[in-house]
Amino acid sequence: MTDHDATTFSYLCIGCPLGCRLEVDEDDHGDIIEIRGSGCRKGDRYAKQEHADPRRNVTTTVAISGGLWPRLPVKTSSEIPKDQVLAACEALRQVRVQAPVKMGDVVVDDLLGTGCSVVATRHMPAIT
Numbered sequence: 001m002t003d004h005d006a007t008t009f010s011y012l013c014i015g016c017p018l019g020c021r022l023e024v025d026e027d028d029h030g031d032i033i034e035i036r037g038s039g040c041r042k043g044d045r046y047a048k049q050e051h052a053d054p055r056r057n058v059t060t061t062v063a064i065s066g067g068l069w070p071r072l073p074v075k076t077s078s079e080i081p082k083d084q085v086l087a088a089c090e091a092l093r094q095v096r097v098q099a100p101v102k103m104g105d106v107v108v109d110d111l112l113g114t115g116c117s118v119v120a121t122r123h124m125p126a127i128t
């Protein structure tokens with residue numbers, strides 16, 4: 001295969017602070033033919049995942065009523081498709097929960113049909 005037949009995509013590995021710059025060559029059929037730049041095997045796995053199906057965790061806050069603080073820190077229980085992160089943040093802006101909440105409580109189930117839950121990342125007692 002010649003260079004002419006390959007398309008190169010660039011990614012930054014976030015697996016560790018070294019931040020290796022990864023290059024993925026893809027052929028005309030969309031198949032990966034080479035990965036360059038990985039400092040370890042984790043980088044190869046990351047490049048394949050990022051190229052085929054990029055995903056991210058979402059960490060944010062939602063409104064809470066009757067709690068010690070007005071916002072409750074939350075996160076997704078697993079990564080969701082990267083192209084749904086913005087919609088997920090928008091959806092979570094509409095959410096309001098009621099105190100008390102325990103760390104790990106599910107705040108939203110099946111976020112945007114991803115099958116992923118959103119859970120509280122701290123306790124929030126009710127004000128009395």
Ligand code: SF4
Pocket residue numbers: 013014015016017018019020037038039040041042043044
């Ligand atoms: S490829 Fe390996 S060494 Fe390089 S940033 Fe990723 S995890 Fe770190």
